Amino acid sequence: MTVKQLTITMPNQPGQLASVSEMLGDAGVNVLGLFVSTSTSSGDGIMRFVVDNPEKGVNVLTGQGLDVKQEDxxxxxxxxxxxxxxxxxxxxxxxxxxxxxxxxxxxxxxxxxxxxxxxxxxxxxxxxxxxxxxxxxxxxxxxx
The missing domain is CATH 3.30.70.260 (ACT domain)
Structure with missing residues (x-):
């Protein structure tokens, strides 16, 4: 019994989290849980999150050019x-x-x-x- 988690990396810059949230919100995808870290070895930020519609969340984010990893x-x-x-x-x-x-x-x-x-x-x-x-x-x- 698992749920799908989506993971993306993004530049560690002001407005990145707001941008992702806006993309998902505009599509009617609700974020249920969220983990964000800006201390990765590459210097980028990492965002792990669970949404109410993982398939739609992946489609929205990949449609905006983001690389989305899905895992249980x-x-x-x-x-x-x-x-x-x-x-x-x-x-x-x-x-x-x-x-x-x-x-x-x-x-x-x-x-x-x-x-x-x-x-x-x-x-x-x-x-x-x-x-x-x-x-x-x-x-x-x-x-x-």
Missing amino acids: VVAAETPHHAGGLLAVLNPLKRAQVNVDYIYPCIQTGEATILILGVGDQTKEAIECLKKDWIRLYGSELYNM
Whole structure:
């Protein structure tokens, strides 16, 4: 059970994030979760994000000349309280699953849905989180 993450690189310049947001917004594509870093080895920025319509998001961005990478990531629910993140991190630790990055996606009252990038350990991450009764999301996330 995974969701699609889109990743683009862009120049680290003022207005780049606004431009991407405008492209997606004008097309009616909603960004559900977002991770941005401007400290890459090439000096460019990297934007990782989950949208409510990945196929349309890819089409919009590639239509504007951007190179978009798509990959499966894990969307896991964690309690929204002090120490709640451990509900997700401890099972991954026990299973020796390395978390490359993590960012919040949607908060639903007393819980937060996190996006987990775990590289080629996606299957292992899903298995260990399910064993610990962590709620995982697939395509239903796109309709929240």
